Amino acid sequence: MIYEGKQKIWADYQKEIPEDHYFYVRSCIRQSFFPASEVTFLDITRNKLGKDIFETEHHTTCGGIAYHSDAIPQETAMTIIARQFALMKKYGYENYVCSCITSFGLYCETMETWREYPELQEKIADNLWKSCKLEFAKPKFLVHASDLIFKYRNQIAAKSKYKLVNVRTGEPLRVVEHIGCHYSKMFPSKGVGGAEYPYVLVGMVEAWGGQIIDYPERRHCCGFGFRQYMIQSNRGYSLSNTHKKFESMEPFKPDMIITNCPGCPYFLDRWQYVIAETEGKTYGENGHGIPVFTYEEVAGLVMGYDPWDLGLQTHQVGVEPLLDKMGIPYDPAKKYLGKNGKNIGEPEKPHCLK
Amino acid sequence: MGKLYDRLMQDYRIKEGLNACINCGTCTAICPAAEFYRYDPRRIVDIVQHQDDAQIEELLKSDTIWYCGECLSCVTRCPRKNAAGLIIMALRSLSIQTGFFMESEKGRQMYLLCKDLNSNILNYGYCVYPRTFKYKEHQEAGVVWKWEEEHLDDIFERLGGNLDGEGAGAMRKIPQKDLDELKKIYDITGATQMLENVRAAGLKKAEELGLTEEEYAKKLYTESSNKHFNH
């Protein structure tokens, strides 16, 4: 692989990301399965870097998962989105940052469709007024939360306590980056680095000391597939796609995976567990899986957050081998404790996956 | 020009996603569904562009249109700027509008998807809500989720979330006024009507099969014929 070739492509996709003052919108999946990631994002941006990231309790889902499961009409999704944008304006913001990749893709698609078909935009604005008495608006800048962490990657590196480096060997960690399909596959110019070699996570990993590995199926979907996961009898689709990715990355011996979509880390983590429990196959070292992280978790780790504050105990694939490699101290006894040391029991141990 | 084709052309996703396909197969080559299911997105685009209503009707009644995972990977590479994924989405919408979705096993799953996702949205304001995401139905979520499910409040508290709490924060309770607005959006954009139609069609089918609503839902959730798969 010729690195300079990629650099040339990255140079063609320079996305404008404003430095500060954002209206923040959460992700249904990230909140449900990785709530600490959103907490960490806000703590890093607001408290460590002093940025103005505003959130209101009045925003809702964008409807994206229902829309992509074909369970609501396009016009419904567009009007919900218009409501989110209207809230942004109401609170005095023009930069919009969302935590979810499905949302990000849907916002991009919606704004593009509105641009091409002004009569549709007018109809949606009318729907919005009739249903919510809110004034129609569009963001001046639309970014995904990973775009912001990418933007701040060097500031984060400057404040870091740990690096994505194996402390025993001094070698950079071998990192797989997995980009959510709806980040830039529809609109390459909307993503940092484009669609074929997105740079958004690569930039973070490089700034924090790691090394990206390039494996054949790196552009393949994690396999969520919306309805293909929601319904149990379709789930083989989801599993088989994750399986394909792991078989493809296995020979490259990755130390970890970093993701920017909220769904992907859940699927890449949980399907490893299912593959281990049903087939006895594990992809990490010595019966472990390959730990999968959100970008907020990785930023938190390099900045010295406690792994259990980051919620890494809620992953099914154990993260301890990676923490050991990075030289991050952790207290195994505190892993599953509730707030203020409350004993809330422990999960059962998987049979095969260590 | 046929009637179904004309109705499809009303959909903005077709307007955006259907150019003229040259059947090169770029979309199928990287489609996550094409390897798993007996599925070829190229063929679907080709059928739609032929404007043949009989063939389109067959598609709307088939399992084929429900195999796509809407990852939209096909959009990036098409040399003619088609978007097979968007075309599928329009076909699915039309299949639901015409009632043809009830003619295929995968289409009938709409009953469950509409019910589960929309009750989360209308009751809580989220597509996914941890209290309705059950380990029993999601064993792949792992023994760690089984533990989380039993201690959701403690775990959200430990991780700085705000499960069902007032004000902002992860998984906060979304105020009723905002949920009411979502309901109004559903009412005026046709979602409410669509949900009622899908539900009525499902209940009618359940009755035909002599199943209770619960039994029918379980059947949809778990049963799959082998004819769908590529291998």
Added chain:
Amino acid sequence: MKNNILIIGGGPAGLEASSILVKMGYNVILVEKEKQLGGHLAKWDTLFPDGLKAEELLKAMIKKTEGVKCFTDTQVQSVNILDKSYNVILSNGITVLADALLLATGFDLFKAEKKEEYGYGIYEGVITNADLEQFFKGNFSIKKPKAVGFVHCVGSRDEKVCNPACSKVCCATAVKQACHIKETFEEADVFCFYMDLRMFGRHYEDLYLKAQKMGIRFIRGRVSEVAETSEGRLLVKAEDTLSSKPIKVTLDTLVLMAGMRPSESGYMVGHQLNLSVEEDGFFSTKDTMLSLQKSNLDGLFFAGAATGPKTLPDTLHEARSAAMEIDNYLTKK
């Protein structure tokens, strides 16, 4: 007094036209931006359909240009339209008062790295049709491959890269190169990934037949993406559209058939003269049937790929037609 004719571009079109016009007794000045004459022909090893050596053809063509004033390594710096002639200043400081101008500015090869998913400039085994000709000439190295693929239509028939047109010569070039590879590496498996195989010329179909008999596999599907395996080989994905199955093939060398784009240096000249171009970026001709060598400007003519992709025989025909049109024009004047 002899009329001055300035020919811009020293490729096959420019060479052929200049040799005819000089024999007719005109004062012919040929300007070529490269250090050597011949354009793309100078970089090619052999030619379809019968494997003629490009070097020999070029030598013969250059030999016929005796009496032509050739300026290589020279570009047009500025052009002004005068009453009945053109005032052209060349980069070597010479000013030419031309009674007629012939644009034989040809084409540039599509920059294959723009098709990011094919990995040119990123994966070592991914090369272009031009690189492969250099290999055949002994100026470029590739490791002995077990499997080689050819991707047709790279940067052609592709709206995403704003080049919806067919580049015309790539199908025949690919089949010729595939045969040449098979002759060089007999053990190698060779695949051609095509959308439509456009083998329209005399003996082209014979070339296709030869390739099939040599065991070259033709897959009707456009390559969707290329990636590198842990052994450093290339994993190529396409759909075999004739059997409706997605396929994966592991290769060592992948040859991208880069198509034709309007030449940048031709564009610079055209821009100064306000010449109109069509949607494909190539120059518009006066009409589309009867006056293909004429432009909308009196005394300005075209030959070859400046007005769209052409084969070498097409280009040479155009050069001869252009010479005749120029002669008619100057005689009437």
